[in-house]
Amino acid sequence: MKNRKSLSVVMIAKNEAHLLDECLQSVAWADEIVLLDSGSNDATQEIAKRYGAKVFSNLNWQGFGKQRQLAQSYASCDYVLMIDADERVTPALRHSIEQVLDNADDNVVYSLSRSNLFLGRFMRHSGWYPDRVNRLYCSRLYAYNDNLVHESLNIGKARIMRLDGDLLHLTCRDFFDFQRKQLGYARDWATQRHQQGKRCSFFSILSHTLTAFLKTWLLRAGFLDGKQGLLLAVVNAQYTFNKYAGLWALGRQSEKGESL
Numbered sequence: 001m002k003n004r005k006s007l008s009v010v011m012i013a014k015n016e017a018h019l020l021d022e023c024l025q026s027v028a029w030a031d032e033i034v035l036l037d038s039g040s041n042d043a044t045q046e047i048a049k050r051y052g053a054k055v056f057s058n059l060n061w062q063g064f065g066k067q068r069q070l071a072q073s074y075a076s077c078d079y080v081l082m083i084d085a086d087e088r089v090t091p092a093l094r095h096s097i098e099q100v101l102d103n104a105d106d107n108v109v110y111s112l113s114r115s116n117l118f119l120g121r122f123m124r125h126s127g128w129y130p131d132r133v134n135r136l137y138c139s140r141l142y143a144y145n146d147n148l149v150h151e152s153l154n155i156g157k158a159r160i161m162r163l164d165g166d167l168l169h170l171t172c173r174d175f176f177d178f179q180r181k182q183l184g185y186a187r188d189w190a191t192q193r194h195q196q197g198k199r200c201s202f203f204s205i206l207s208h209t210l211t212a213f214l215k216t217w218l219l220r221a222g223f224l225d226g227k228q229g230l231l232l233a234v235v236n237a238q239y240t241f242n243k244y245a246g247l248w249a250l251g252r253q254s255e256k257g258e259s260l
Contacts, residue, residue, distance in 0.1 A: 006078045006101075008031065012084075017044045019085040021047060023087060024051040034072075036057070036067060038057075039061075063188070065148065079100075080138075081135060086171070087170070091165075095165065096165045097163065109161075112135045112166075116131055117170045121228045123228065141158070147192065149188035205245050212236045213233050
């Protein structure tokens with residue numbers, strides 16, 4: 001179509017060769033693929049180049065938010081679809097995105113529904129579906145915030161429109177690898193909050209941990225996801241415990257004048 005907007009698929013990655021092929025196959029129809037690598041020592045860059053991606057490298061890691069900002073700066077198209085190597089665009093979602101590009105409104109940010117895999121099951125409850133994420137947007141108007149972890153798109157006063165079709169997210173394929181990532185996210189979260197002057201009490205650790213379990217298991221109907229739902233409620237509680245215990249520990253170190 002004459003007025004169709006062009007699309008850059010933008011990714012950040014490190015050592016994602018085992019996941020990248022299927023991801024890139026699902027977005028090979030885009031006008032451009034941009035991948036910003038942060039120091040892979042596997043075939044990540046080679047695989048991306050095989051799909052015609054523009055590959056860049058940045059070893060000065062300053063957190064997920066700033067890395068996504070830099071990755072987006074290399075995009076040359078009208079719109080950006082920000083995805084990760086462990087995500088796949090379904091045919092239904094592709095159809096929705098292409099309809100947007102044919103009739104795009106730059107003042108709208110488009111929300112995608114993620115379907116998250118946990119220990120062999122795509123969850124339908126537990127707060128993991130529909131896991132709405134703002135990922136399709138005008139590259140001139142919107143960008144990610146500076147958060148070290150749990151970064152999000154700064155949308156200002158933009159309207160949000162929900163798209164049909166799922167973005168498949170292979171969240172937890174290997175339990176121990178998932179736990180390592182969760183611990184890293186908790187560390188980054190606690191570090192950022194500590195640097196912002198945030199503190200928490202010992203009681204807050206316990207209350208937030210219990211609340212996380214109850215929210216996942218009861219309020220978000222995790223019990224309907226069977227065994228995986230119960231395990232996810234425990235994992236979410238554990239992650240919350242690590243975040244707040246880490247923040248509490250950093251505060252204690254700071255009070256005692258210990259090096260952080």
